[in-house]
Amino acid sequence: MKRVVIVGMGFGGLRAARTLAGKGLDVMLLxxxxxxxxxxxxxxxxxxxxxxxxxxxxxxxxxxHWEGVSFRMAEVIGADFEKKQLFTREGQIDFDYLIVAAGSVTNFFGQAxxxxxxxDLKKLxxxxxxxxxxxxxxEKASREKDPARRRACLTFIIVGGGPTGVEFAGSLQxxxxxxxxxxxxxxxxxxxxxxxxEATDRLLAPFPENLRRYTLERLRRMGVEVLLNTRVNGADGKEVFIADGTIIPACTLFWSAGVAAAPLAAAFDIPKAANGRIPVQPDLTLAGHPDVFIVGDMAYLEQDGAPLPMVAPVAMQQGEYAGRAILAKRLDRPVPPFRYRDKGSMATIGRSSAVAMAFGRTFSGFAAWFVWLALHLMYLVGFRNRILVLLNWAFYYFFHERQVRLITEEQGKTK
Amino acid sequence: MKRVVIVGMGFGGLRAARTLAGKGLDVMLLxxxxxxxxxxxxxxxxxxxxxxxxxxxxxxxxxxHWEGVSFRMAEVIGADFEKKQLFTREGQIDFDYLIVAAGSVTNFFGQAxxxxxxxDLKKLxxxxxxxxxxxxxxEKASREKDPARRRACLTFIIVGGGPTGVEFAGSLQxxxxxxxxxxxxxxxxxxxxxxxxEATDRLLAPFPENLRRYTLERLRRMGVEVLLNTRVNGADGKEVFIADGTIIPACTLFWSAGVAAAPLAAAFDIPKAANGRIPVQPDLTLAGHPDVFIVGDMAYLEQDGAPLPMVAPVAMQQGEYAGRAILAKRLDRPVPPFRYRDKGSMATIGRSSAVAMAFGRTFSGFAAWFVWLALHLMYLVGFRNRILVLLNWAFYYFFHERQVRLITEEQGKTK
Incomplete structure (x- = not known):
């Protein structure tokens, strides 16, 4: 039986696994x-x-629940594409087909x-x-008598005006x-x-002007200070340094101003594109290795003259494509090149407030927020998780209560 | 306004705080x-x-929601009962009345x-x-080729046949x-x-013979090996050493064979009773310090010739008593000595299976399990938590599914 190994169980890997399950292949997830x-x-x-x-x-x-699919918890550290071998910290794994979907990490652009x-926010x-x-x-601020130190405790600087920065700012406020x-x-x-x-002159850059303006106004009305055309270039845990020389006393700096391919990409001896991404063929395979697919944030592919964005919908469509491509290859059927269908984008700003674009139209306010909510519930895996998230959201919506405000201790002594 | 400081927000401290809230006192919780x-x-x-x-x-x-009650997250490291001062890592706090309810830790009896x-299981x-x-x-066992090493991964040794050991064994099985x-x-x-x-000849020692026998048979029927009259006297992470010289290859040793008063007790210059507990007067105060109360697991008090057990119901009743005693003292009313009312005990063994004693009767099986369930839901704080727990239990009961089987990473780099 041919073995397909899928590296990474994010949106891309998950879709690939779903597509390949029960199809008479030995599918191994890592x-x-x-x-x-x-x-x-x-x-x-x-x-x-x-x-x-x-x-x-x-x-x-x-x-x-998936026939022919097994899982192994392991960290992949390299591969020999010629010999069709994958190297993990726990040993070597042979493959016939490989799908690499290891995602991305935060890009600090070398600013130590x-x-x-x-x-940053990439892991649980x-x-x-x-x-x-x-x-x-x-808690610290509530005990702090010095007003300047107290203010620094309560100042949160969020860098990056993309969806993560906007959503985090709104939710924190x-x-x-x-x-x-x-x-x-x-x-x-x-x-x-x-x-x-935000370093540029706009929030949510890929969105149309009316939604960008809505977002900016909404955040400012909520009390979030938005600094456009501004760069942060350093921090020391107590102060944050702005490129123009301003120093803001702030204990917390949150960075969402960039992403780069997962470090695994660097372990492959292949020239990289921007952000460490791996250039792929139109069918998402590596040049010269028609059985090796790279999907999601790790893959670099241009469409209509621009690189595909590092977002979940691209990863999902690519994962599914790679799965189908492997099934087609086994039957010697030709595979049309991958093409991303942009079904829309959205970002939530706060309670009853979001922006969305879809079907060539733009939405904002309650309607966009409601659609955002429904879609996120839909894409969440697991019935129980959906119930939990819905319950939490309902509690927040009706009672303005967020109960998970626990300071959980460090997980202590490791045995 | 007189200040009451309560140290520890376990069952004892919580009851004391509830009793004192809104009574015209400055109540500070730590x-x-x-x-x-x-x-x-x-x-x-x-x-x-x-x-x-x-x-x-x-x-x-x-x-x-509690009038006159404030909270400070702080670790208490000592006290001067004469000067009515409490010392925390974050500074000194003066009190008029003090309730110490810092609970207990696991007692390993010096076995390094x-x-x-x-x-062990004392913290989240x-x-x-x-x-x-x-x-x-x-996960490790699923990759392990050597049968002996695999078996060691999958062997779990639980020491202590009290409720924690029995409940953990049943739930793990x-x-x-x-x-x-x-x-x-x-x-x-x-x-x-x-x-x-278990070191003695019985599980759940305080329970009557028919319930102890039910528990033992039930656990054995579930496939738990129960070793009575057996002592563990050492471990090295790969093997567990039994006092009779037997060595059991086992990667996991769980210890619930003893509890001792929280280390804070040792910081007080007072002679201790067994397990580091602090002997108290019949009104739960320290001898010579009528304004200092010790409640719950930390307090040592005998009733009808035996020390009160280190369990939640004692802590709850003592916390409430201490709160009422302070209210009475302010009005110069006499306070009758504390008396523990044992309303019963229970332990759950598995799904639809528990033992309970109450109203001078014993219960086992489904009825006991159902009462256990209802009581635990009742004592859980917070409406949302009750819903969450109930949902989880229902999922498990009907679908045999426990979804929280996540290996959460270490909380990483501390900034």
């Missing part, structure tokens, strides 16, 4: 984690709106002090860490306004600051 | 964590049945190799660590039998072993 993570909701874990478990789904809970001090642990950080700073002000009567809301810093 | 933890369900977090967030409740979510290698982090450990060992066998078709159920080790 991931460093034992769960599929719904990354688009990480910012809600970071802002105490969801428990981490509700956006993760055990991979084996899926594979047990930022990488050292900034928080990051989100929990950030939530613990925010809540710990509120709501957490503070609606929940933490009631928790900390000893603090004044006027002492908290959320500053969203 | 805890190292920012949440109240429902300890009796920790074993269900450790066995992937509940998410950690569902058994923790933010303390500030309570204090915001056990303390180093054994898991412990439960998550133990769940990660169990699941990681199953069900996790393996009903859930993990489906997740790991590559492993054989016959290779897993759960061994419950």
């Amino acid at each position: 991931d460093r984690q034992n769960y599929h993570l719904f990354q688009p909701l990480l910012y809600q874990v970071a802002t105490a709106a969801l428990e981490q478990e509700s956006i993760a789904y055990p991979i084996r809970a899926m594979t047990r 002090t930022i990488e050292q001090h900034a928080y 642990g990051h989100a929990v860490e950030l939530r613990n950080r925010i809540l710990t700073l509120f 709501e957490l503070i306004r609606y929940v933490l002000t009631k928790d900390y009567p000893e603090l004044s809301i006027g002492e908290t600051r959320i500053i969203l810093v | 805890d190292r964590q920012n949440y109240h933890l429902f300890q009796p369900l920790l074993y269900q977090v450790a066995t992937a049945a509940l998410e950690q967030e569902s058994i923790a409740y933010p303390i500030r979510a309570m204090t915001r 190799t056990i303390e180093q290698h054994a898991y 982090g412990h439960a998550v660590e133990l769940r990660n450990r169990i699941l990681t060992l199953f 069900e996790l393996i039998r009903y859930v993990l066998t489906k997740d790991y078709p590559e492993l054989s159920i016959g290779e897993t072993r759960i061994i419950l080790v």
Whole structure:
């Protein structure tokens, strides 16, 4: 039986696995984690709106229903594409077909002090860490007598005006306004600051002008300070340095101003494109290796003169395409080149407030927010997770309550 | 306004705070964590049945509804009872009345190799660590080719035949039998072993003979090996050493064979009773300090010739008593001595299976299990937590599914 190995169980790998399950192939899934993570909701874990478990789904809970599919928790560290061998920390795995879908990491663009001090949101642990950080700073501020130090505790600088930066800024502001002000009567809301810093002159760059304007106005009305045409170029854990020389005392810096292909890409001896991505053929294979597919954030492919964006819908469509391509190749059927169908984009700003574009139209406000909500519930894996997330959202919507505001201890002694 | 400081927001501290709220006193709550933890369900977090967030409740979510009550997240490191001062890592706090309810920790009885290698369940982090450990060992076993090493991965030794040991053993066995066998078709159920080790000749010592026998038979029928009159006296992470010289290859040792008063007790210059507990007067105050109360696991008080047990119901009744005693003292009313009313005990063994004694009668099987379930839901703090726990239990009951089988990464780089 031919073996397909899929590396990474994000959106791309998951779709590929689903497509290949029960098709008479030996499908082996590899991931460093034992769960599929719904990354688009990480910012809600970071802002105490969801428990981490509700956006993760055990991979084996899926594979047990999929014929011919097995899972191995392992970290891939390299490959020999000629010999069709994959190297993991736990040993070597042979493959007939390979789909690499290891995703991306945050790109700090080599700025060491930022990488050292900034928080980012790519893993489940990051989100929990950030939530613990925010809540710990509120506890610290409630004990702090010095107004300047207290203000630094309560100043949050968010870099990057893309969807992650906008969604995190909006959600954090709501957490503070609606929940933490009631928790900390000893603090004044006027002492908290959320500053969203964007290097260009616009938020949500790929969106049309009316939605960009809506987003900017909405965030400012919520009390988020938005600094456009501004760059952050350093941090020391207590202060954040702006490129024009301004220094903002702030204990928390959040970075969402860039992504790069996962470090695994660097382990492959192939020339890279921008952001460390791996250039692929129109059928998503590596040049000279028609049985090796790269999909999702790791793959670099241009369409209509522009590189495909590093977003979930591209990864999903590419994962499914790679799965189908392998099935077609086995039957010696030709495979048409991959083509991304952009079904739309959306970002949520706050309660009852979002922007969306789809079907050539734009939506904002409650309607966009409601569609955002429904789509995210739909793409979440697992019936129980959907119920949990829906319950959490309902509690927040009706009672303005976010109960996951726990500072969970470090996981202590490792045995 | 007189200030009451309450140290520790477990069952005792919480009851005291509730009793004193809105009574014209300045009530200050202190805890190292920012949440109240429902300890009796920790074993269900450790066995992937509940998410950690569902058994923790933010303390500030309570204090915001309680008049005159404030919270400070702080670790108490000592006190001067004469000067009525409390010392925390974050500074000094003056009090008029003090209630110390810092609870207990696991007692390893000075056995260093056990303390180093054994898991225990007193904190939320412990439960998550133990769940990660169990699941990681199953992943490891699924890759392990050597049968002896694989068997060691899948052998779990539980020391202590009290409620925690019995409940954890039963829940772990069900996790393996009903859930993990489906997740790991590559492993054989016959290779897993759960061994419950008890030093005396009985499980659940305080229960009547018919319930103890039911428990023992039930566990054995479920496939748990129960070793009575057996002592563990060492471990090295790969093997567990039995006092009679037997060596059992087992990667996981769980210890629930003893508890001792929280380390804070040692910081007080007072002679201690057994297990480091602080002897108190019949009104739960310290001898010579009528304004200082010790409640719950930390307090040592005899009733009818025997020390009160270190269990939640005692802590709850003592917390409430201390609160009322302070209210009475302010009005110069006499306070009758504390008397514990034992309303019964219960322990759950598995799905539809528990033992209980109450109203002078004993119950076992489904009825006891149902009452156990209802009572635990009732004592859980927070409407949302009750819903979450109920949902998880229903999913498990009807679908035999425990979805929280996630190996969450270490919380990474601390900034």
